[in-house]
Amino acid sequence: MKLNNLNLKFISALVLAGTLFYAPNLEAQNKKKKKNKNKTEAVAPAPKKNKEKTIADLVKSSHKIDGLFPVYQDSITGSLQMLISEDQIGKEYIYFSQIADGVMEAGRSNRGSYRGSKVFKIERYFNKIEFITQNTSFYFDPENPLSKSKEANISQGNMASLKVEAHDKEKGLYLIKADDLFLKETFSQIKPASRPGASPTSFKLGGLNKDKSKIKSIKNYPENTNLEVEYVYSAPSVLAGGSSAVSDSRNVSIKVFHSLIEMPNNDYQILLDDPRVGFFTTEVEDQTSTSSTPFRDLVHRWHLVKKNPELAVSEPVEPITWWIENSTPLEWRETIKQGVLQWNEAFEKAGFKNAMAVKIQPDDADWDAGDIRYNVLRWTSSPEPPFGGYGPSFVNPKTGQILGADIMLEFAHFTNRVFYDKLFNLASESEAFDYSNLNETDYKYCSYGHLMHEDLMFANAVAEATGASELEMERIKKESMLALIMHEVGHTLGLNHNMKASYLYSPEQLATPEFIAGKCLTGSVMDYATLNITKDRSKQGQYDDVAVGPYDIWAIQFGYTPFNSESEKVNLLKQSTKPELIFGNDADDMRAPGKAIDPRVMINDQSNDPITYSIDRIELSNSLMETVKQRFTKEGESYQALRRAYYLLSNQKAGATNVISRQIGGVYVDRAMAGQEGAKQPYTPVSLEDQTRAMKALSKYAFAPDAFDAPNDLYNYLAMQRRGYNFFKGPEDPKIHEQVLGYQKSVLSHLLHPNTLQRITDSELYGNKYVLSKFMTDLNNAIFKADIYGNVNSFRQNLQLEYTNTLIGMLTGKQNSRFTNNTKSMALYNLKAIKNMAAPSGNIASKAHKQHLRTLIDNAIKEIK
Numbered sequence: 001m002k003l004n005n006l007n008l009k010f011i012s013a014l015v016l017a018g019t020l021f022y023a024p025n026l027e028a029q030n031k032k033k034k035k036n037k038n039k040t041e042a043v044a045p046a047p048k049k050n051k052e053k054t055i056a057d058l059v060k061s062s063h064k065i066d067g068l069f070p071v072y073q074d075s076i077t078g079s080l081q082m083l084i085s086e087d088q089i090g091k092e093y094i095y096f097s098q099i100a101d102g103v104m105e106a107g108r109s110n111r112g113s114y115r116g117s118k119v120f121k122i123e124r125y126f127n128k129i130e131f132i133t134q135n136t137s138f139y140f141d142p143e144n145p146l147s148k149s150k151e152a153n154i155s156q157g158n159m160a161s162l163k164v165e166a167h168d169k170e171k172g173l174y175l176i177k178a179d180d181l182f183l184k185e186t187f188s189q190i191k192p193a194s195r196p197g198a199s200p201t202s203f204k205l206g207g208l209n210k211d212k213s214k215i216k217s218i219k220n221y222p223e224n225t226n227l228e229v230e231y232v233y234s235a236p237s238v239l240a241g242g243s244s245a246v247s248d249s250r251n252v253s254i255k256v257f258h259s260l261i262e263m264p265n266n267d268y269q270i271l272l273d274d275p276r277v278g279f280f281t282t283e284v285e286d287q288t289s290t291s292s293t294p295f296r297d298l299v300h301r302w303h304l305v306k307k308n309p310e311l312a313v314s315e316p317v318e319p320i321t322w323w324i325e326n327s328t329p330l331e332w333r334e335t336i337k338q339g340v341l342q343w344n345e346a347f348e349k350a351g352f353k354n355a356m357a358v359k360i361q362p363d364d365a366d367w368d369a370g371d372i373r374y375n376v377l378r379w380t381s382s383p384e385p386p387f388g389g390y391g392p393s394f395v396n397p398k399t400g401q402i403l404g405a406d407i408m409l410e411f412a413h414f415t416n417r418v419f420y421d422k423l424f425n426l427a428s429e430s431e432a433f434d435y436s437n438l439n440e441t442d443y444k445y446c447s448y449g450h451l452m453h454e455d456l457m458f459a460n461a462v463a464e465a466t467g468a469s470e471l472e473m474e475r476i477k478k479e480s481m482l483a484l485i486m487h488e489v490g491h492t493l494g495l496n497h498n499m500k501a502s503y504l505y506s507p508e509q510l511a512t513p514e515f516i517a518g519k520c521l522t523g524s525v526m527d528y529a530t531l532n533i534t535k536d537r538s539k540q541g542q543y544d545d546v547a548v549g550p551y552d553i554w555a556i557q558f559g560y561t562p563f564n565s566e567s568e569k570v571n572l573l574k575q576s577t578k579p580e581l582i583f584g585n586d587a588d589d590m591r592a593p594g595k596a597i598d599p600r601v602m603i604n605d606q607s608n609d610p611i612t613y614s615i616d617r618i619e620l621s622n623s624l625m626e627t628v629k630q631r632f633t634k635e636g637e638s639y640q641a642l643r644r645a646y647y648l649l650s651n652q653k654a655g656a657t658n659v660i661s662r663q664i665g666g667v668y669v670d671r672a673m674a675g676q677e678g679a680k681q682p683y684t685p686v687s688l689e690d691q692t693r694a695m696k697a698l699s700k701y702a703f704a705p706d707a708f709d710a711p712n713d714l715y716n717y718l719a720m721q722r723r724g725y726n727f728f729k730g731p732e733d734p735k736i737h738e739q740v741l742g743y744q745k746s747v748l749s750h751l752l753h754p755n756t757l758q759r760i761t762d763s764e765l766y767g768n769k770y771v772l773s774k775f776m777t778d779l780n781n782a783i784f785k786a787d788i789y790g791n792v793n794s795f796r797q798n799l800q801l802e803y804t805n806t807l808i809g810m811l812t813g814k815q816n817s818r819f820t821n822n823t824k825s826m827a828l829y830n831l832k833a834i835k836n837m838a839a840p841s842g843n844i845a846s847k848a849h850k851q852h853l854r855t856l857i858d859n860a861i862k863e864i865k
Contacts, residue, residue, distance in 0.1 A: 053165075053166055054166055054168065055083075055166040055167075055168050055173060055175045057166070058081065058165055058166050058175060059072040059081060059175070061074055061075055061076060062074045062075060062081065063075055065218045065219075065220045066220055067219075067220025067221050067222060067224070067225050068220065068221065068222060068223060068224055068225045068260065068261075068262055069082050069083065069084065069088075069220070069225045069260055070082070070083040070220070071083075071178065071218055071220060071225065071227075072175075073215070073218065078214065078215060079177070079179050080177070080178035080179050080181075080182065080215065081165065081175055081176065081177055081178055082175070082176055082177075082178040082181070083173050083174070083175055084122060084129050084173070084174045084175075084176060085172055085173055085174075086172030086173070086174075087172070088122055089122050089123065089124050089129075090121070090122070090123065091121065091122060091263070092119050092120070092121050092134060092263050092398075093119070093120055093121075093122070093260055093261060093262060093263055094117055094118070094119055094120075094259075094260075094261040094262075094263060094396060094397070094403070095117060095118050095119075095120050095187050095188075095258070095259070095260060095261070096114075096115075096116075096117040096258075096259045096261060096372065096394045096403075096404075097115045097116075097187065097188045097256055097257060097258050097259065098112065098113060098114045098115060098256070098257050098370070098394075098406075099111060099112065099113040099115070099254065099255070099256060099257075100216075100228050100255035100256060100257050100370050101253075101254070101255040102253075102254040102255065103242065103243075103245050103246055103252060103254070104243070104245070105203040105242040105243065105245075105246060105252075106191070106192065106203075106205055106252065106254055107192030109190070109192075109254050111378075111380055111408065112378055112380075112392075112406055112408035113392075114392035114393070114394055114406075115188055115256075116394070117394045117395060117396070117397055117403075118133055118134075118136075118397060119133070119134040119136055119263075119397050119398060120132060120133050120134060120159065121134055124174070125161065127163060127164045128161045128162060128163055128164065129161075129162050129164060129174055129176050130158055130160065130161045130162075131158075131159045131160045131161075131181070131186075131187075132156050132157065132158055132159070133156060133157030133158075133159055134156060135154050135155070135156060136282065136284070136397045136398055137283065137284060137285065138150070138154065138284065138285055138286075138287050139284050139285065139286045139287065139288075139296045140286075140287050140288050141286070141288040141289075144288040146287065146288050147288065150287070159186050159187060160180060160181055160186050162176040162177060162178075162180065162181070163176070163177070164176060165177060182215065182227055182229050182258060183210060183213050183214070183215070183229065184208070184210075185208065185231075187258060188256070188258075190231050190254055190256060191205050191208065191231075191233060191254075192205075202240055203238075203240045203241075203242045203246075203249070204235075204238070204239075204240070205233040205235075205252055205254075206233045206234045206235025206236075206238070206250065206251075206252070207233060207234060207235065208231060208232075208233055209232045209233065209234040209251070212232035212234065212251070213229065213230060213231050213232050214229070214230055215227060215228070215229055215230075216228040216229060216230050216255060219371065221373070222262075223261065223262045224259055224260065224261045224262065224372060224373075225259070225260045226257060226258070226259045226260075226370075226371070226372065227257070227258045228255060228256070228257050228258075228370065229255070229256050229258060230253050230254075230255045231253065231254050231255075231256065232251055232252070232253050233251070233252050233253075233254070234250060234251050235249075235250050236250065237250065238250055257370045257372075259372050261372075261403065263396070263398075264303075264396055264399075264401060264403070266303060267305075268303045268399055268401045270298055270299075270399050270400055271298070271299040271301060271400065271559065272295075272296060272297060272298065272299065273295070273297035273298070273299050274558070274573055275671050276573055276576035276583060276671055276672065276673075277554070277555050277558050277559075277573070277576065277583060278495060278496045278497070278498055278526070278555065278583050278585045279299045279300060279301070279494045279495060279496065279555070279558075279559055280299075280300040280393075280491075280494050280495075280496050281297040281298055281299055281300060281400065282297065282298040282300070282395065282397050282400050283295070283297050284296040284297055284298060298399060298400030299400050299494060299559060300393065300395050300400050300401075300402055300494040301400065301401070301402060301493070301494045301559045301560060302320050302401070302402045302493070302494075302560075303401050303402075304316045304318075304320070304347075304352055304355060304560055305317045305318075306351065306352065306562065309562070312351060313348055313351055313352070313353050314351065314352065314353060315352070315353050315354050316352050316354075316355055319354060319355055319356065319357040320355060320356050320357070320375070320493075321357045321358075321359060321375060322340050322356065322357065322358050322359070322375050322376070322377055322407075322489075323358075323359050323360070323361045323369075323374050323375065323376045323377070324336055324337065324358065324359070324360050324361065324376075324377050325361050325369050325376050325377060325378045325379055326360070326361040326362065326363050326365065327378070327379045328377065328379050329379070329411075332481060333360065335478055335481050335482055335485070336358075336377055336481070336485050337358045338482060338485075339481070339482045339483075339484075339485025339486045339489065340356055340358050340377075340485065340489050341356055341358060342482075342486050342547055342548050343355075343356050343486070343489055343490070343493065343548060343552075343556070344356050345547070345548060345553065346548050346552055346553040346555075346556035346557070347556060347560065349553050349556070349557050350556050350557045350559075350560040350561045351560075351561055351562060352560065355560075356489075361374075361376070369406065372394075372403070372404045373404070374404075375404060375405045375406065375492070376406050376407070377406075377407045377409065377485075378406055378407065378408050378409065379409050379410075379411060380408065380409070380410055380411070381410065381411035391405065391406075391407045391408075391446065391487075391488030391489060391490070391491035391492045392405065392406065392491065392492070393405035393491070393492045393494070402492075402493075402494060405492035406492075407485075407488045407489065407492060409449075409484075409488075410449065446487075446488065446491060446497075447528075448484065448487055448488075448497075448528050449484055449488075451528055451603060451604060452480055452483070452484060452531070454648070454651065455480075455530055455531040455604075456476065456477070456480045456531065457644070457648055458531070458533070458648045458649070458652050459476050459480075459531050459533050459543055460473060460476060461624070461632075461644075461645045461648050461649070462533055462537075462620070462624060463476060464631065464632075465624050465627065465628065465631045465632075465645075466537050475543070476531075476543050479542065479543045479544040479545075479546060480531065480543065480544050482544070482545070482546055483525060483544040483545040483546075486525040486545060486548060487525050487526060490524075490525055490526050490548075490552065491526075493556065493559070494559055495526050495552070495555055495556075495559075496526070496585045496586070497526050497527070497528065497585045497586050497589075498523065498524040498526040498527055498551055498583050498584065498585060499527055499528060499584050499585065499586070499588070499589040499601045499602060499603060500523075500527075500582045500583055500584035500588075500598070500600045500601045501522040501523035501524035501526065501527040501529070501549060501551055501582070501583075502522045502523075502527050502529040502600075502602075502605050502606050502607065502610075503522075503523070503579075503582060503600050503607070503608045504521075504522050504523045504549075504550075504579065504580055504608065505521065505522075505607060505608065506607055506608055506609060507607045507609055507612050507613045507616065509607075510532050510534070510541075510606065510607055510613075511534045511536065511539040511541070512539070512541065513539065513540070513541025513542070514541075515541075516532070516541050516542050517541065517542060518542075518546060518547060519542070519545075519546070519547055520545040520546075520547050520548060520549035520550075520552070521542060521544065521545055521606070522545070522549055522606075523549045523550055523551040523579075523580045523581065523582065524548075524549040524550075524551035524552050524555075525545050525548055525549055525552055526551075526552065528603035528604060529604075529605065529606050530604045530605065530606045530617070530655075531543050531544055532544065532606060533617070533620065534616075534620075535616040535617075535619060535620045549580070550578075550580040550581065551580060551581050551582075551583065554572070554575065554581050557572055558572055558573065574676055574677060576671075576672060576676070577670075577672050577676060577677065577678030577679055577680075578678070582600070583671070584598060584600065584601035584669070585601075588601040588669065589601045589602060589603060590602045590662045590666075590750075591603045593746075593749040593750035593753045593756075594749075594750060594753030594754065594755035594756055595755075597665075597666065597667040597669065597759060598666065598667060598668055598669040599662035599663050599666035599668075599686060600668065601669075602659055602662055604655050604658075604659060605659045610659050610660070610663075611660055611663065611690065611693055611694055611697055614656035614657070614659045614660050614697070615656070615660075615697055615701065617652055617653070617656045618652075618653045618656045618657070618701050621649040621650070621652045621653045622653070624649055625646075625649050625710050625711070625714075626711065628642065628645050628646060628649065628714065629642060629711065629713070629714050629717060631645070632644075632645045633717065638719070638721035639717050639718065639719045639720075639721070640719075640720060640721040642717055642718065643718045643719065643720055643734075646710070646714065646718055650708065650710075650739065650743070653701070653708065653743070654742075654743035654746065656701070657697075657698060657701055657702040657743065657746075657747050658746055658747060658750070660694050660697050660698055660701075660702075661694070661698060661702075661747045661750050661751055662750065663686050663690050663691055663693075663694035664691055664694055664695065664698075664750075664751055664756065664760075664770070664775065665686075665691075665751075665756045665757070665759045665760040665763070665768075665770075665775075666685070666686040666691070667683050667684065667685050667686065667759065667763055667768075668680075668683070668684045668685075668686065669682060669683060670682055670683075670684070683763075683766060684767065685763045685766065685767045685768035685769075685770075686768075686770075687769075688769035688770050691769075691770040691775075692770060692778075695770075695775070695778050695779070695782070698747060698751075698782065699778075699781075699782035702743070702744060702747050703744065703782045703783050703799060704782075704786060705786055705787060705793050705795065705796050707740075707744075707795075708740045708743065708795065715734065715736060718734040719732070720732055737794060737795065737798055740795050740798070741795075741798045741799065741802060744798075744799050744802070745802060748802065748803060748806060751779065752806050752807075752810075754815075754818040754819050754820075754823070757772065757819065757820065757823045758819075758820050758823070760772045760775060761820060761822055761823070772822060772823065772826060773826060776826045776827075776829075776830055777830075779830075780830045780833055780834065783796075783799060783800055783803050784800060784834060784837050784838075785837075787842075787846075788837045789841050789842075790841065790842050790846070791842040791843050791845075791846045792842060792845075792846045792849055792850070794845075797845075797846075797849045800834075800849070800853065801849075801852065801853070801856075804831070804834060804853055804856055804857065805856070807827040807830055807831050807834075808827075808831065808856065808857070808860040810823060810824055810827040811824055811827055811828060811831075811860060811864055812860055812863050812864065828861075828864070831857045831860065831861070832857070832861075834853060834857060835853070835854050835857045835858075838850040838851075838853040838854050838857075
C-alpha cells in the first residue's frame with residue numbers, strides 16, 4: 001500500500017515537473033506561431049478586383065465601320081455595338097427609313113417606299129444613352145416670353161434607353177450595344193397596325209422573329225450612317241397566304257434601310273407655304289401668333305444656291321443630280337433623260353441654269369440605289385405592281401429642305417399586264433382607299449402611273465383598231481413615258497398634284513394638232529388628266545404632255561427664286577388668278593363619291609368642257625365596240641386580247657360618266673386672297689345649264705336601257721385564257737350584269753351621297769339654280785321613265801332595284817341620320833312616284849320586277865309609319 005502511494009506521488013511529481021518544464025516552451029512556440037501568422041498576414045497581397053473593361057476590350061472581336069456613328073460588328077455573332085462621342089450628346093439628328101424590299105400585302109411595304117423622316121436628339125442619363133424623338137410641329141417666337149414654356153404639354157418620344165457598356169473619358173467616347181436599335185422596331189414601326197373593319201381572312205404579318213431578323217449591310221459615311229435590316233415576321237400558321245409573291249406566308253421578310261443623318265449646317269432659308277400654289281409641306285403651328293391662320297408650314301424644296309448671285313440666271317453651286325439606274329431598259333434611257341431635263345425650263349425662270357443634271361449609273365458602280373447620297377430613277381418589274389411611277393423625297397423636318405429623292409418606275413407601264421376582271425370594278429383606288437386613315441406618306445402616294453397605264457392600253461387599243469402604224473404606237477408610248485417622268489420628277493422637286501390643271505384648253509383646241517404640238521396639254525404635268533384621244537381620228541395630235549406646263553414654271557419660280565424682297569414674292573403669287581395657274585390638289589379632288597366639291601379638281605378628265613370631252617370618249621368607245629371582236633380576234637390565239645379590249649372600252653365609258661356626274665351639285669372654289677386682282681368669290685355653284693346638261697348626259701350614257709349595250713355575239717367570246725387551275729375559285733363566265741351595275745352604282749354613289757345632296761340644298765342659298773326637287777325628279781325619270789309602260793330589260797331591272805333600295809336606305813337604313821330632312825322628304829316622294837310608275841305591264845319578267853318594287857316600297861312605308 002505504501003509502495004503504491006509512493007509510486008503515485010513519484011509519478012505525479014514527474015508530471016508536474018514535465019508540465020513546468022514544457023509550459024514556457026509551449027508559450028514561446030505559441031508566440032512564435034502568432035508572430036509568424038501576423039508576419040504572413042502583413043505580406044499577403046490584397047484580393048484582386050475585377051478590372052473594368054475598356055472599349056478596346058469589348059470590340060476586340062469586332063470589325064469597325066467608321067462614319068458618323070462608328071459601328072462595330074462582331075465577326076462571329078454579327079451583333080452590333082455603336083460609339084457615341086461626347087460632342088454628339090445633346091445634338092439633334094435626322095432619322096429616315098425606306099423599304100429596300102417587301103411585299104404589297106404588308107401595307108405598301110414595297111421597294112422604294114419612303115417612310116418619312118423625323119428629328120431625334122441623343123441624351124445621356126447617368127449610365128444610359130437615350131434616343132429621344134423631337135416634336136417639330138410647333139413654333140415659338142424666341143423673342144416672345146411664351147417661348148420659355150415651349151415644352152409645356154408636348155410629349156417627346158424616348159425611343160431607346162441603352163446602357164453604356166464602356167466609357168473612354170480621355171477620348172470622350174461611349175460604347176453601347178446597338179442590336180436593339182435596329183433589330184427591333186425602335187426607330188420606326190415596320191409592321192402595319194391592324195385597321196378597324198379589316199377582314200379576318202386578309203393577309204397579316206406574324207410576330208417579329210428576333211432570331212431570324214438580321215443586319216444585311218452597314219455603310220457608314222461622315223454625314224450619315226446607313227444600315228439595311230431584314231425583318232422576318234413569323235407565324236406558326238396563317239389563314240391568308242397572300243399572292244404568289246409571298247414564298248412562305250409563315251415567314252415574311254421586309255428589308256428596310258435605316259439612315260441616321262447629321263443635321264445640315266448651311267445657309268438654307270425656309271420658305272413658308274401659300275394656299276394658292278401646291279408644294280408638299282411640313283405643317284408647323286405658331287404658338288405665339290394671334291392670327292386666324294397661325295400657320296408656319298415649311299415648303300419642301302432643294303437647297304439651290306447660285307454660283308454667281310449677281311447674275312439674273314446662274315448655274316447652281318450644286319445641281320440636283322439624277323442617276324438613271326443601270327437596270328433601266330436601254331431604249332428608254334434617252335426619253336427618261338429628256339423628262340428630267342424638261343424641268344430646266346422652269347428653273348431658268350427661277351434664275352438657275354442647268355439646275356437638273358442626269359447621269360447613268362455605271363454597271364460596275366460600287367453603290368446601289370438605296371444609298372441616300374444618290375437620287376436614282378429606279379426600275380422594277382413587280383409581280384403585283386404597286387404603281388406605274390412613284391417619286392418620293394425626304395426632308396429635314398425642321399426646315400423643309402429636301403435631302404434626297406428617288407423615282408420608282410414599273411415595267412408594267414409598257415405592258416398589257418393588268419387584272420382585267422378588276423377593270424370594271426370602279427371601286428377604284430379612290431373609292432377603296434380609306435381617306436380617314438391617311439398618314440404622312442399616304443398623302444404623297446402617287447397612283448398616276450396606274451391610271452395612265454389603263455389610259456395607255458386604251459390608246460393602244462384605239463390606235464390598233466383604227467389601223468395605226470408602228471411609228472404611231474411607239475409615239476404613244478414615248479409621250480406617256482415622258483409625261484410620267486416629268487410628273488414624278490415634279491414630286492421630287494416638292495410639287496404635289498394639281499388636279500385642276502386640265503381646265504386649260506377647250507376640246508376644239510385639243511383636237512387641233514398644230515395648236516397643241518410641243519406643249520403640255522394641261523396647265524401642269526402634275527394633273528391626272530386622261531390621255532388626249534380624239535373621237536375624230538383624223539384630228540389626232542399629241543396624246544400626252546411633252547413639256548412642263550405654265551403652272552409648273554410658276555410654281556418652281558415661287559419655290560426656288562432667290563427673291564430680293566418680300567414684295568417680289570407677293571407679286572408673283574398675285575398671278576394665281578390667271579386661268580393657266582389654277583390649282584387644286586388631292587385634298588380637293590372629287591375622285592371619291594362625296595369627297596370634295598369642285599368638279600374641275602377631278603382625275604381622268606380633260607379640257608375646260610369635261611362634259612363634251614367625256615361624251616366624245618363614250619361615243620368613241622361605243623363605235624369601237626361595234627368592231628372590237630373583229631379587230632382583236634387573231635387566228636391561233638386565245639380570246640384574252642379581245643376580253644381586255646372589251647373591258648378597257650367599257651371602263652373608259654364608266655370613267656367618263658363619273659367625270660360628268662361631278663357637275664351635279666358642284667361648286668367652283670377660288671382660293672385667291674381678298675382684294676386680289678382677278679379674284680372671284682370663293683364659292684360659285686356650277687351653272688344650271690351645265691348641271692342639266694350633265695344630267696341629260698347621265699340619263700343617256702349611264703342609265704338608259706341601252707347605255708352599256710354591246711353586240712350580243714361579243715359576249716360569247718369574252719373568254720379568259722385558261723392557265724392551270726385559275727378557274728378553281730369560281731366560274732369563268734363574264735359577269736356582265738355585275739359589271740354594268742358596278743358602273744352605274746359608282747355614279748349613283750356620288751349623286752346620292754349625303755354630302756352631295758346636302759350641298760345641293762345649301763348651295764341654293766348662294767346661287768345654285770338646280771334645286772334638290774328638280775334634280776331628284778330628273779334622276780327618278782332617268783331611271784324609270786323610258787320603260788314605265790313596257791318591258792324592263794335585265795340591266796334596268798338591276799339599276800331600278802339598286803336605286804329604289806338606296807332611297808329606302810335614306811329613310812330606314814343604318815346611315816339614315818346622315819341625310820337631311822328635305823332629302824328624306826324627296827326620297828319618300830320619289831318612292832311613291834316609283835310605285836305609281838311600277839304598275840303591272842310588259843312581259844312576265846317585267847311584271848315580276850315591278851311587283852318586287854311595289855312590295856319593297858310598301859314595306860318601307862309601313863316601317864316609316
